[in-house]
Amino acid sequence: MPLYIFSSCKGQDKEEKQKPEVYKAKCEGEYSTGQKTTEREKKWSLTKSDILSIISLSKEIDAQEVHYTYPVTPCNIDVKGFNIKGKKVDLFINGGSHLQITDGSKITILGCDDPKCKKYFLFPKEDMNDEAESVNDSNYKVKNTYKVDFDNDKISDSIIIKQNTEEQQEFKMEIYKNGNLFFNKLFYCDSMLLDLQVNYGQIFNIKIENKDQYGNVFGKVTIPVLLKNKELYVEKLFVANFGISAKTGDNEWNTKEFSNKTKLKNLNLDNIYRGDDDWDYE
Incomplete structure (x- = not known):
C-alpha cells in the first residue's frame, strides 16, 4: 500500500510538470474612449504554444499600420527571455492582434491578421x-x-x-x-x-x-x-x-x-x- 501511494504521487508530479506555462495579461488604464476593460479582457492569457502559433501566422508591419488598422488595448502580455529557435527575445503582445519582438539590438513589430489569429487575441485587425x-x-x-x-x-x-x-x-x-x-x-x-x-x-x-x-x-x-x-x-x-x-x-x-x-x-x-x-x- 505505501508503495502505491508513493508511485501515485510521483505520477501526479509528472502531470503537474507537463502543464503548459501560461502567460497572463496585465491591463493598465483604460481605452482612449474612456471605456474600461472588462473581466474577460483581464483574464486574457496565452501559452507558449499559442505564442509560437501567433508568430508563425504574423507578418512584419510598421508603427503607422498599427496606428491605423489595428486596435490598441490597455491589456498586454509581457514575456521576458522567450526562446525562439534558440534565441532569447522579449515579447510585448497587445490584445489588438499585434506584438513587438525585442532581441537587444532592434524591435520588430508583427501584425496577426490571419483568420486563425482571432482565437488568440481580444480583438482582430480592423476591416477598414x-x-x-x-x-x-x-x-x-x-x-x-x-x-x-x-x-x-x-x-x-x-x-x-x-x-x-x-x-x-x-x-x-x-x-x-x-x-x-x-x-x-x-x-x-x-x-x-x-x-x-x-x-x-x-x-x-x-x-x-x-x-x-x-x-x-x-x-x-x-x-x-x-x-x-x-x-x-x-x-x-x-x-x-x-x-x-x-x-x-x-x-x-x-x-x-x-x-x-x-x-x-x-x-x-x-x-x-x-x-x-x-x-x-x-
Whole structure:
C-alpha cells in the first residue's frame, strides 16, 4: 500500500510538470474612449504554444499600420527571455492582434491578421474597407471614432461620429459591426459625443449639446441606447435646459426625464425639444 501511494504521487508530479506555462495579461488604464476593460479582457492569457502559433501566422508591419488598422488595448502580455529557435527575445503582445519582438539590438513589430489569429487575441485587425468608404464622404469630417464589442464575440465594432463641413449643426452617427454598416442616423445639434462608461444595461449614451449665438450651452440631451434582438432602441432620455428658474429667479439647469420606448432610428428629437411626448417619426 505505501508503495502505491508513493508511485501515485510521483505520477501526479509528472502531470503537474507537463502543464503548459501560461502567460497572463496585465491591463493598465483604460481605452482612449474612456471605456474600461472588462473581466474577460483581464483574464486574457496565452501559452507558449499559442505564442509560437501567433508568430508563425504574423507578418512584419510598421508603427503607422498599427496606428491605423489595428486596435490598441490597455491589456498586454509581457514575456521576458522567450526562446525562439534558440534565441532569447522579449515579447510585448497587445490584445489588438499585434506584438513587438525585442532581441537587444532592434524591435520588430508583427501584425496577426490571419483568420486563425482571432482565437488568440481580444480583438482582430480592423476591416477598414467599409469604414474607408464612409470616411471619404465629401461633406463630412470624422470627429470621433469609438471601439466597442456589442456581442462579446472578441470582434471589434466601431461607432463613427462625423460632422457636416458645410452644415456645422449636422452630425452623422454610423455603427459598424464586423466591418459592415449596421446603423446610421443624422442628428442636428452643436456638439455630439458618446459616453461608453455606462452602468444600467445600455451599451452607450449619446450626449448632445445646443448653444446660443455666443457659444454658450443652453441645452443638453442624454440618450441611453440599448441593444436587444439586434435592434437599437431608447426607453428614456434626459433633457436639461439652462434658464431663469421660476422659483429662485436665478439662472440654473433644469433637468427633465422623458420615458417612451422607441427605436433609435425613429427617435424625433425635434418633438422632444418642443416638449412633445411623441418621440417617433413613424
